[in-house]
Each structure stands twice: as structure tokens, then as C-alpha cells.
Amino acid sequence: MPNKTGLVFFPAFDWAISSTHPEREERLLYTKDQLFEEGIMDLPEIYEYKARLATFKDIARVHFCVPEIRAQVTEAHLIAAGGTLVLADALMNKEITNGFALVRPPGHHAMRVVHGNRGFCNINNESIMIEYLRKKYRIQKIAIVDTDVHHGDGTQDIYYHDPDVLFISFHQDGRTLYPGSGFPHELGGPRALGATINIPLPPGTTDGGIHYVLEELVLPILNEFQPDLIVNSAGQDNHYTDPLANMRFTAQGYARLNARLKPHLAVLEGGYAIESALPYVNAAIVLAMAELDYSCVREPDYREDKFKQSPEKMNYIKELVEHLKEIWKTRTLLAEQKEFYEGDFYEQKRSIYYDTDHIREQQWEQIRLCKTCAGYQMIKSRGMYPTGMTKTIFGISIPLRACSICQEEARNYYQEKINNPQGLDFIYLQDKPRDTYYRYSVENNSQVEIE
């Protein structure tokens, strides 16, 4: 039976971060030309859907937006996120076998707490889609493979303590590229160790290198994890012509990657070689997902012999893969060895920088170390804005499958914070088991349920 591949194409031709920013109106223009001239939307395997607006509740399922959602999103963000939900519904209703949300603006650098725009992202499209799928369709195990050249630090942050969501990111080594994270030792929180896998690749990695990682590491791990759903966080900036990164991936490489990975849902992320890469890469990915012949999709200057992986880099990649395989194999043991198992809470502190909006954020994070569930999460976050202003929030997130004790404890904690809000501007409760989301303003002494 032929594949039924759903497409949501939302190029947002009337939206830009600013007129010369990489994330501008022109970004998917030539992709549109190529896809339309190919007649891709006419293919019997392709089902094109209209995007819709995500609701604030869809966003609140993932984010604590400061001071509120309205301040962080434009209509374009709602439509990009909503586009992924359209495909999620189509997939679950069995109208399609897989789907690609070709939407902008992107999302994978947006973390749980949102003070502003990071790496061109405000809200995390994939995570909004995944939380929607889990809530509405009770999907339990999901694997995200982030194929953008940048580390998907936002998605990692959102799922760092979630053992049910496997997050695998391969990217150009953080020592050479934004956002500077995504190293092999970032493995997930104490209750989700090994559910985060980072594969930092050397600049100049080609199809050969990436396919090696895919075949030798990513696919075997997926095979073992047995997810109900695979999501490709599909950035196209690994391309050899991308102006913001230094990799050597091709349209053929991207097509093969998707043909082998077989994601149920792919969501466009970065990719800024808007002429030399995107028209070809997008056409190739669509054809690969639809299981059509993509062998003739080639960049004008593509020559096969130009993309041989040097033996030194290949050896480096092979060693890295071996190292990560070992970590994956011993992840349970590693978790037991870690001393942070002691005590009721696991704590961490960190600071986060928002490159686009020049915001500095300080975070104190606590995870309840529960014996029966993944434990609830509490985040205190202070954003320091370029204006000199600061906003401090406290957010509590209850996982969908939290045990009743954790649920109750977390809800009580939220009330306690409201009664005792010293030093805070806003208090949030993300109550996923009840699918209710609250934001409390200390200044106005009022609580809003986000709908």
C-alpha cells in the first residue's frame, strides 16, 4: 500500500523576526517554488492540510511563559505550533501514515521557561505536539531525533527528567557552534538517565558520518527503546551550504536519513541556506517520507566525490559512537551509581542566555525523587532583561503519569507558594494529569486558568 504522507506547509510569508534576519519572509519562498513546480501537492501519496492556531492551553501544557503567553507568541507562532497538531490528529485518525510540518518559526531552542526568544525560537513546536498527543491520544513512549545542526537544547530541557521521551540529538560540536551544549555527558535527570543522548559531531561531517551514526547508534537505540512514535526535529542546517554552520550533509543525505529513520512526524526546525539547500532538501525529505524515488533530487553543484568523509573524522565519529553505545548499555547501572539518588529532591542550578533577546536567566530546579513515578518538577527562574528589569517566577510541573502522592504534594506546594510568594512575580502550575494550567500573578493577587 502506498504511503500517505501528510504535509502542512506554512511558510508564513508575512512574518519575520526582522527584515534581514535569517528567520524572515523569504526563508521558504524558494522551497515553495520547488515543491509547487514539482507538483508535489498533487501526488497521490501526499495529503496537504491547512494549519490551524494552537490554543494557549496547548502551549501551557509545555511552557511557563513570562509574564504570559500573549507576550511571547505572535499569530505566526500559534499557527506553526497548530500546524503540527493538525498532523498529529491526522496521524492518530489514520488519515496519514506519516507527516511533515513544514512550518516556521521554529521551536527546538525554546525551553520550559520562556522569558524571550532563544536561537530564533519562542515556543517549542515539537513539544507542544508531543504533549498534545500524550494528553489526547494517550501515547506513552515517544522518541525525538533532533537532526538540526544545532543542539536541540530546548527540547532536551523540556524532557530531561522524562523517562518516557527519548531525546537523541546529533549536531555540530557545541564547542564550535551555538548553543554550546549537547555533550555526551548530558544524559538526562536521575529518573530519566539515558533518555537523553547527545552526539556532538566534528565540523565537516558528511553524509557518510551522519549515516554511520544513524545506522550504528540511533537506529539500534530506537529499536531497543521501542517508542510508540518517532518524531524528527528536522533542521536542515547540516547542509553543506548552510551559512550558520559548517557541516557537509546533502539533500540525498537528508532523504536517506528520513527513509531509514521513518519518523511518524517531522517538524521543520532551522536551515538557512534558503536557495542552495532548502528547496532541494525539503523536496527530498517529502519524497523520502512518501517512499517515492528521491534519487533525482540533487543540488545544482552536487558532485558525489566532493563529499567523502576524511578517515580521521570517520575514526573520531566511530570512537564517539562506541563511547555512547557503552553509555547506553550501562545506563541503568550508571543511574544507580550516581549519588544524587540520595534525599527527597534532586537539585540543579544553571544560567541560560537568550541570544536573540539578550536576556540572562538564572534557574534553580528541583525534582522530587519519587520511588513510584518520575516525580514532579519545580523551577524557580529569574530573568534579567536588557532593560534592567527582572522577573522571577516559580513553576511546578506535574507529569502526566505522576503518582497520586506526588500530584497532591505538588498541588499543595503551589498553594503554599501562593500563600508565601516572597520575591516572586508569577507562580505557575502545570497540572498535566488534570490537564489544567494556572498562572498566578503576585502583584494582582489573582489566578488565571489558561484556556
Added chain:
Amino acid sequence: MLIGIDVGGTYTDAVLLRRGEILEKIKIPTKSEDLQTSLLNALEPLLKAAGNEEINRIVLSTTLITNLIATGNIDPVALVLIPGPGLNPKGYQFNVPDTFILSGAIDYRGREIEPLKEKEIKECFEAVKARGVKRVAIVGKFSQRNKSHEEAVASYFKQHAPEIQTVMGYQVSGRLNFPRRVVTSLLTLATQDKFQEFYSQIQKLLVQRGITAPIYILKADGGTLPFQQAFLKPVETIFSGPAASTLGVLALTPIGQTSVVLDIGGTTTDLALILSGKPLLASRGAKINKHLTHVRAFATKSVALGGDSEIQVCENTLEIMPQRAGSAYCLGGPRPTATDAMRVAGMTTIGEEKRAFEAMNMLGKKLKLPAEQTARLVLRTMVQRLAKEINEMFLAWEEEPAYRIWELLQKQKIRPQNVVGIGGSAPAILPLLGKEMGCRALAPPYAEVANAIGAALAKVTLRLTFHFDTERNFYFIEETGVQEKLGTKRELSLADAEELAFTWLKQEGDKLGISPGEEPELVYSEMFNVVRGWSTTGRLYDICVQFPPGILENWLERREQNAE
């Protein structure tokens, strides 16, 4: 005076209009094997009625192209493709035995990214000659943005075999979508000669009769073109029937309203939409003979349901069968039909009442219902089915993809004010449908010749879609194939570009005889900055201007009063 003739699949309608009134109307069965005779037979009484008064124009709508394609009576065409990178061209299914694929490629900005190979052109030419094919369609991807490859191949053919006719993709349609451009080019070349032959013959016969009024041909998008212009793209005149009926309804119903047009025939009902007084065009080109094309057409939907539809009882429920078993039982047919139900319900006086009751009793026995109730049930089933199809049509329109924020936000949920019926069963079905859908049911007078009225009143239309690329110093027009350098106009602003577009529109409009009084309209206008390395190096403008489809307003005094 105006003459409109619609030679449809079953009937030929014709009207003669004098300002504000219908002087003569004709409805005769069509002889599908002889369209010319059908057309002339319908025309004859009109000419008689016209007497010595001047006929300003004659607009024709026929199933000529449909028939030619359906019967395979079209000319063989060889296909030369210059596909470049993308889908594997071996996978295309254009069903053309003589297909040749050449190297060479143009990209989305009109840049050559791979040159043609002279040797391949020569080999292809020799193969075409050897096969004895007299027509060649040459179509390249993105040729609308750079025609040089198509022209190089065409001129090779012209130089070495001037007798071979060629058509180039960029001449046929500049809309994005290469496979559709291929199909449309093939159909254009395959029908051109037969189209010319047919209408030249008509024109000759008219001239012999002393009629010198210009002949216009109705197109699928509701516009008309002088016959000599229509010859360039005859395939655009396919599906003019639904366009004619929609325009006819537009002429016969209140101005500016939202209506569903139902043409209820024997076994099918054709649906079309008029949104706030404007007929809705399909966002993508029409499907012809299972192939998708670039032919612009009204958004129509065909539902397998009509007066002759056979009604059956399957597992205690009534079902409207898609096929026709014969005429209605009350007219001596073999099986119960919708028409029998209407007869029993007292909505028509067609056929024998006794037989109609018999038909309903056949169904009623299985349902344990008396004939009258069965008839009502039949009608309700039909009406509910139609209402569902209509709602789905509106829904499909709402769900059309949008690529801009404003587009996505602006589409409101619209439901019709009127259901307007033409066709034999319309008067019976319409009131019930109106009640079901909560809107007004209109069965306008002269509905039986609505198609001919639509044809007679159809405006000459023209749409020009421009793409300017100031960085690459060129612009092109999708519909006409014009590709020009901007030269001294290279720094033009969006407003300058719009002005240029309107100048073109007026100039081309003049050639088609569009009266200077017609208001041109800006369909859309959009600008993209071309940014390279954080600075703007050029601009892309996409501008579409048109004289929209519609009806000649000053022939319409009767419209308001007809509505009630």
C-alpha cells in the same frame, strides 16, 4: 442584441437578449455526434427573431473539447521534457508513447543550472521525425522563469522541420506545477487544429448567412474570448457548461449574495458556489480525463443524484443508486426513481400517477410504509444527501491551505443565503432543500435556459499574474508567457510594479475588446526582500491583476424582480 448558446451534453440552450429582456429562448436535445447541427438548429430561430436588428456578439459554449478528449479524437503529440532535478521523470505517467527526456535545468530563480546537450536535441529530433509525429510539446521545469531551453529546442525543430508544430510550456501556462504544465501543453496542441476547424466552419456558415457579429467562446473560468484568441488555448474552453449555468444563475438572482447553484439533471447534480456575488473559482486547475491541468475553472462538484436516479431499499434503508436504470417508472421505466417520489408527493405532474404510486409501493412494502410516506422519505433522503454535499463543499473551501497569517485568519465560516436550482427536478427539490439548510430556495424564471443566459452575458475576462525579480533583473507574466528584462526599471518599487501590471492589463484588455469602462482589480500584491549576508540585494514582487469574471451588468434590469 446578444446571443448565447450552450451546447451541453443532453440539451442545447439558446437565448436572444435585447437590453433587459429575453426575446427568444430555445431548448432542444443535443446530438452529441453532431455538435455543429445542434448549434445551428438552436441558432436558427434566434436569427429569425432578431430580424434586421444588429447582433452585437454571439457567445458559444460547447462540449467540443470534452467530446474530443473523451472519444480520443485528438491529434498525436510527441513530448520533450527538460525536467532538471526533482522527481524522477521516469515516474511520470503522461501516457505519451513518444516521450523524450533531455538534460538541462533551470532553477526557481530562472537561472540555468545545467546546460542543454546539443547531441540529445538532435537525437530527439531525429526520433520524432522517424516516428512521423507532426506535433511536439516542449516543456521544461521553471521554463516560465527562463524560456531559453524550451526555445532552443523549439527553434531546432523549426529550423530542421518547419512542418512540425511545436508548443512550449511557457506559452501555455506560467503557473508553478510542471506536470500540470506538461498535460496542459499536450492537450493544447492535441486539440488546436480540431478546435480551429470546428469554429471556422461555424463562422463560415454564419458569414454565408450574412451574420458578421463577432464570435466569442466561453471558458471554464467564466470568461469569454474572441474565437481567434481562444484558439491559442482551446483546452481552456472545456467545462464551459458549469461556468455558463453559474453565470446564468448569477444573472437571475439578487446581486451580491451567497448562493449554491444546483443543476439537477437525470443522474447527476452539479454544484457550484457564488460567494457574495462572485462565482468561486477552484484554487487549482481542472482535472481532465484523470489528468491534472492548469485550466482555471469554477469550483464545481458533481453528485451522483438526479431525477432518474434509481431508488432501492437495502437493509431497511432507502438508497439512492448512482446509476440510471432507465427513465422514471411513471414514464414507463423499469424501476422506482426520484421522479416517481416527486409525482406521488404531488410536486410534479410528469408521467402517470398510478405508476408512480406503484413504484413507491414497491419500496414501501419493504419499509412497511404507505406510498405517500415512502415518497416523502425518498425526497428527504435526497435532500439530506445534497445538504451534506453542499456543506462539504463549503468546508473544503474553508480547509484550503493558507500560506500567510492573514489568509489563515480571514477565512470566515460562510453558509449560503440561497439555494438556486436549475434543471428539471429543481422546482420540486429546492423548497425542501432550502428548509433543510435554513436558507431561501430560488427557482428563477428562465432557469431552463440559464446556461444560455450565462453564456450570452459572460464578460470578457483577463487575468495577468506577474513575478518581478529585481535582483535578477527580469519579470514575467504567467498567462501570456512574456519574459522581459527590467533594464532601466530595475529599481522599481512595489507601487511601480503594480502600475506596470495595470498598464499591461489595460493594453492586453484593449486587444481583447474589453471596454475601457471596465474596472480592473488587484487580486494580490506581495513583496519579498532578497537578503544576502544581512543586506537587501533585491526584491521579488508577486502581483496579480484582472478583469474578473462576471456578467454584463447593463443587461440586467430584470435581476432584482426575478429573484422573488
